[in-house]
Amino acid sequence: MPELPEVEVTRLSFADQISKARIKAASLGKPLRWPLGCATESLTGRTVTGVRRRGKYLLLDLQPQGLLLMHLGMSGSVMFDRHLPPPGKHDHFDLVTTHGTLRLHDPRRFGAVVYSTRQDDEPAHKLLSGLGVEPLGPDFEPAAFHRALKGKAAAIKQVLLAGQVVVGVGNIYACEALFMAGIRPTTRAHKISRARAHRLHAAIVEVLARAVAQGGSTLRDFSNAMGQAGHFQLTAQVYDRAGLPCKQCGAPIRRIVQQQRSTYYCPACQRP
DNA sequence: CTATGGACCTGAATGC
């Protein structure tokens, strides 16, 4: 479910409400990907000063001194409400605040909530170090993107997913952006021309920005922390369309596997 | 350093 747009839409849906709330209690369900890293009681009494996002991580700033990193993994979603029912089978973290309860629901438990004492980002946690630039931020610009691709011999699809060059592009949006740019996913990153790198840069920005603007799209149910669904207007051009005709030229969409992940592309519209 | 494959976990869909 969650790539950058879904995480950002989630953030926007509860950031203002939880801002300045005081933590009354925190509780855990089954183990997530990593341990919390502190006693739940030690969160009590602190204030959530704001919610930021870095890549696919949500960052809750705590006062005094601290940071809660939250990741939705593959199947995570967040709810925020004044009154929530008792935690269910797949609810694994509750943060009860004076403004409402923030709840992480994550059936597969690839997600995580991790406490860090550091307040400032980058080296704050090793999970955040080594992340590439924010695709919707001012540092993502075409020339630098092209330069970064020059240093990578791996297939462009894998480079996008790795997140070392640019963060937040997951499996669906990687396929979609490469389709928009007319680039074959197997093309080695360092072989991509300046012109095509610039097209890909524009495609990434466009596909992510449009998805955020539409409230987080994607194919299956996605809802923000208020339980509202995305608009689904950004229908996939290639993702999950193996064998179906390309919406641009009619050629059958192909599915291949790269790094044990499905890749979809149009063999006619996307050239190596 | 890069590249690869495995690991984590549950549920839905498909096939026999």
Add this chain to the structure above:
DNA sequence: TGCATTCAGGTCCATA
């Protein structure tokens, strides 16, 4: 209906 297999939006880590 039951049971086995495959696949799913992520990403860290060990190994070569």
